[in-house]
Amino acid sequence: MADKKQNKRNNNNNKNYDDDYNPRFRKQRKKVCALCSDKNFVLDYKNAEQLKKFVNDKGKILPRRTTGACAKHQRDITTAVKRARHIAILPYAQN
Ligand SMILES: [Zn+2]
Numbered sequence: 001m002a003d004k005k006q007n008k009r010n011n012n013n014n015k016n017y018d019d020d021y022n023p024r025f026r027k028q029r030k031k032v033c034a035l036c037s038d039k040n041f042v043l044d045y046k047n048a049e050q051l052k053k054f055v056n057d058k059g060k061i062l063p064r065r066t067t068g069a070c071a072k073h074q075r076d077i078t079t080a081v082k083r084a085r086h087i088a089i090l091p092y093a094q095n
Pocket of ligand 1: 070
């Protein structure tokens with residue numbers, strides 16, 4: 001009985017490992033954080049052109065999976081964008 005249960009669990013695990021043919025997870029290139037890779041990159045909330053890279057056309061802050069920013073720098077980006085919105089450099093929303 002115990003062996004049968006164990007086998008069933010193992011089979012399920014094997015099934016999950018076969019998922020690598022799934023096209024959704026294929027050819028994922030590792031994104032590098034723009035702020036980590038460039039040492040001279042200084043995030044400035046007064047620089048609208050720079051912050052526009054981290055905001056979509058609706059004015060929303062892009063997620064980490066899109067920008068590739070690391071957790072630390074995504075936090076910096078978020079505060080910078082919010083500060084820029086407060087001083088009306090970036091829009092809160094568009095359209
Ligand atoms: Zn980073």
